[in-house]
Structures are given as structure tokens and as C-alpha cells.
Amino acid sequence: MRLLFDQNLSWRLREALQDLIIWIRRGNCSTREIETLLRKHRDSVLTFYEDEQEVVLALV
Numbered sequence: 001m002r003l004l005f006d007q008n009l010s011w012r013l014r015e016a017l018q019d020l021i022i023w024i025r026r027g028n029c030s031t032r033e034i035e036t037l038l039r040k041h042r043d044s045v046l047t048f049y050e051d052e053q054e055v056v057l058a059l060v
Contacts, residue, residue: 020049023058 022045024034038045041059048057 020054021056022048023056025058025060 022038024037026033026037037059044057044059048054
């Protein structure tokens with residue numbers, strides 16, 4: 001699983017990558033803000049990880 005931090009990434013990227021992608025759709029932010037965001041969406045991340053259909057999870 002990879003964390004991507006570029007807000008200009010294309011949804012077509014999921015076709016090129018084999019990995020699961022968590023797309024952090026925020027501008028510049030601190031590591032602490034990213035940690036808070038991931039903790040806030042913990043259940044969504046775990047569900048996403050177990051889902052065999054989804055390859056991209058966008059967090060705002």
C-alpha cells in the first residue's frame with residue numbers, strides 16, 4: 001500500500017499501478033495532520049484494505 005501526496009495525480013494512475021493507493025487529497029500539510037487524517041479514517045482504510053475491488057481510496 002502506498003500513500004500519495006500529490007493533489008494533481010490522475011485517477012488513471014490506478015490502471016498503471018498494481019498496489020493499493022491511499023490518495024491524500026490535501027495541499028501542503030504537516031505529518032501530524034496526515035496522521036490525524038489517517039486516524040480519523042481508520043475504519044475506512046481497514047475496509048479499503050480488505051476490499052478486493054477497490055484500488056484507490058481518496059481522503060480529504
